Amino acid sequence: MKLKFPGALVAVGVFCGSSQANAAGCGGVTIASMNWQSAELESAVDKVILQEGYDCQVNMVIGDTVPTITSMVDKGKPDIVSEGAIALLPVIVQRGLDEKKIVKGAKTIQEGAVYGWYIPKYVADAHPEIKTIPDALKHPELFPDPENPGKGAIYNGPQGWGMTVNTAQLFKAYNAASDGFRVVDTGSAAGLDGSIAKAYERKQGWLGVYWSPTSLLGKYKMVRLEAGVPVDEAEWKRCTTVASCPDPKPTAWPVGQLYTLVAKPFADHASPDVMKYLDTRTFKTADLQAIMVWMTDNQATGEDGAKRFLKEKQDVWTKWVTPAAAEKIKASL
Incomplete structure (x- = not known):
């Protein structure tokens, strides 16, 4: 998704703020x-809830999946x-869990995310024989560089996204170069x-590569190629x-399982109420999609x-927080 992969250097090198927490909330948090x-x-939702509901001193940093989780x-x-x-x-995630460097919180999106290579629906409608990636690779003339x-051309995400690594590896796996294709680096989420x-x-x-849920796929009808x-889980982990x-x-x-990840030093010092929030907060695809379209x-x-x-969704998020935090958050809106 934007696994948004140009702020990589910022994500790796410049994480400011203390992770020490106080008993009442969480102190400084990045x-x-x-x-x-x-x-x-x-x-942004996490920032408001932690800042307004639990008196955290929140510092937002730009991140991309690969460098941020590695850091x-x-x-x-x-x-x-x-x-x-x-x-x-x-x-890397499994190593972090095994070595107790990170802890896994709630599912971020209940239904998960769907990644893959997509083509426009009007191309799929005009060429019903194209249903799989190998089918598409037979027709470089339909996807001109x-x-x-x-x-x-196969359009890829920016450097730092997990999807960018996956697409580059699958390009090699399918030997797409021999079919007359080239990977196009779009350079940014906006470029893609x-x-x-x-x-x-x-x-x-x-x-090219894309994912759901996104507002863009709500506007432009795209078809995911089989x-x-x-799915070969062992191969995915070994090489893709x-x-x-x-x-x-x-x-x-x-299917991409999306989780809240928390650095272990912060988890050890944050208050039980803050950690309960991070273990409870989960979004429905429909709720996210509606806001993203807006x-x-x-x-x-x-x-x-x-x-x-x-x-708009007080019936949803108030279940994630304490009653006292809910009142403080409502007052801040």
């Missing part, structure tokens, strides 16, 4: 705000990742979104998620979306 819409919204495991910072796509970085006439919007406006072919092979692995093999994408239509920030969510 929350990673990933560079894609759902995670931006979720982290959390290796350095104990940031304190909280609101949307941790653990399937995209399984080895803007910089290399005669070649096909823009490539889809541009293709749709011109009714051109497009093939992998042509089943490891950028340096030289011999990836085709595998389907597993954010897109109104060019709103994650903080704007968080305030809207907290005003």
